[in-house]
Amino acid sequence: xxxxxxxxxxxxxxxxNCDDGRPGYNNFVLVEAPVGxxxxxxxxxxxxxxxxxxxxxxxxGWYDRPINLVLxxxxxxxxxxxxxxxxxxxxxxxxGSTFRWEVEYASNRDFVGPFRVLANGQLAGDRWRVxxxxxxxxxxxxxxxxxxxGWTDLGMVVLPPxxxxxxxxxxxxxxxxxxxGSNGWLDFVxxxxxxxxxxxxxxxxxxxxxxxxxxxxxxxxxxYDYDAQRLPILDGYGGRxxxxxxxxxxxxxxxxxxxxxxxxTGVAEAERTAQxxxxxxxxxxxxxxx
Numbered sequence: 341x342x343x344x345x346x347x348x349x350x351x352x353x354x355x356x357n358c359d360d361g362r363p364g365y366n367n368f369v370l371v372e373a374p375v376g377x378x379x380x381x382x383x384x385x386x387x388x389x390x391x392x393x394x395x396x397x398x399x400x401g402w403y404d405r406p407i408n409l410v411l412x413x414x415x416x417x418x419x420x421x422x423x424x425x426x427x428x429x430x431x432x433x434x435x436g437s438t439f440r441w442e443v444e445y446a447s448n449r450d451f452v453g454p455f456r457v458l459a460n461g462q463l464a465g466d467r468w469r470v471x472x473x474x475x476x477x478x479x480x481x482x483x484x485x486x487x488x489x490g491w492t493d494l495g496m497v498v499l500p501p502x503x504x505x506x507x508x509x510x511x512x513x514x515x516x517x518x519x520x521g522s523n524g525w526l527d528f529v530x531x532x533x534x535x536x537x538x539x540x541x542x543x544x545x546x547x548x549x550x551x552x553x554x555x556x557x558x559x560x561x562x563x564y565d566y567d568a569q570r571l572p573i574l575d576g577y578g579g580r581x582x583x584x585x586x587x588x589x590x591x592x593x594x595x596x597x598x599x600x601x602x603x604x605t606g607v608a609e610a611e612r613t614a615q616x617x618x619x620x621x622x623x624x625x626x627x628x629x630x
Contacts, residue, residue, distance in 0.1 A: 342370050352617040354389065355599050357460065358429035358528060358610040359410045367530065368408050368598040369616055373589055376622035379582035381557040384597075385565075386540075387550075387615040393607075394546040395614065398553060399491075399600035401456065402536035402581050406594040409451055411441045411514060413461065413526035423525070429610040433461060433527040438517040445500075445511060454534040457494040458600055459516055460608050461526035463487030467519040470494040470529075472501040474512055484519050490608040491600060496534060527610055532598050539577040546604040555580060558621050583620045 342353060359367040374380040388395040413434035414422045420434035443451070457470045467484040479501040485494050494516070501512050516529060540553060545564065547553055552565040557580035563570040586593055599616070602608045 352615055354613055354615050355601075356610070357599075357601050357608055357612045359408055359530070360412065360430035360528070360610075362430075366408075367410070367600070368596045369618070370406055371583055371595050371597060371618060371620075373586040373593060373595065374583050374620040374622045376585045376624050377587060378623050378625050379584055379588070380620040380622050382581055382583055382621075383554065383556045383558050383619040384581060385552050385554050385617040386599075387552040387617075388547040389549070389615045390601075390603075390609075390613050391549050393609070393612065394548055394604040395553070395601060396542055396546040396604040396606075397602040398540045398614075399456070399458070399532060400538045400540075400581055401532035401534060401598045402583075402595065403453075403533035403598070404535065404584060404589055404595050406596050407450060408596065408598060409443070409455070409531040411439075411443075411529040411531075413439060413528060416440055417442065427609065427611060429460070429528045433525050435523050435525050437521045437523050438515065439526060439529075441514045442511050443514060451499045451531075454496055454498050455531040456496055456534050456537060457482070458530045458532060459487075459492040459494055459526060460490070460528050460530065460610065461492070461524060462489045463492045463518075463524040463526065464489050466522040466524060468492055468494060468516060468524070469519070470497060471515040471517070472497050472499065472512060473515075474501065474510065478513075478515070487518070487524060488606065490606045491602055497531075499531075530598075530600060532600060536581050537578045538581055541575050541577070543573050543575060545571075545573050557582070558619070583618075585622070 414432040416439040420436035470482040473479040482495045
């Protein structure tokens, strides 16, 4: 596995909450295809290497192509008030009640399928929703979600917005807006793919700096690895992530897993980090040739 800026494959990688183009700041990892001819079981270890905060929740989404959709608030087409800070994604956050972006399609395999939309910022005090569509028409409008100071979960959308009745290479629009017009501070919006989606939450506990969460599909375990103990004190939602062998992937031959991290305070700092390790066990539906 590796991040976008690493040239060499390695046994582990450090990921961030943000993905803003700065070298090393990625919220996803590229994963080599295992051998085999059916999806491989995985063991994913997520170590909390963020020294100033405990890790309480992890979201993971798998995608079969190396692309990632993150929208920076300061790049909104609608006028917003910007604030500089090194703690923000791309060093800026923005204040407004409505944000809008245009997303280009580079090929007919860009951004196809279901995505979970997570808004990162200080949005408490109002309800917010996401919409996707085209210049003159909103094709999908999400439910109102209570804003929080961290990840505000705006629900799921399916891309392309108009399905396959619209040209796939036509650019589409994304809106994030408040219900009563109240302003909120938004840092960025992350679209996590849901072809395979997994959410890990502690049962009233959290991961101390230097400790590890292990989501093990090989041994069918979800544990907190702490002080030589394997404690089953997390809940897992969604099926465990599996990796596709090369023959099941599209022509890009790469797959990614994206992440969203949340602290025990409910905050999802843009610069929060974790170290990720992935072990895959190859599988065949017939015995391979000797």
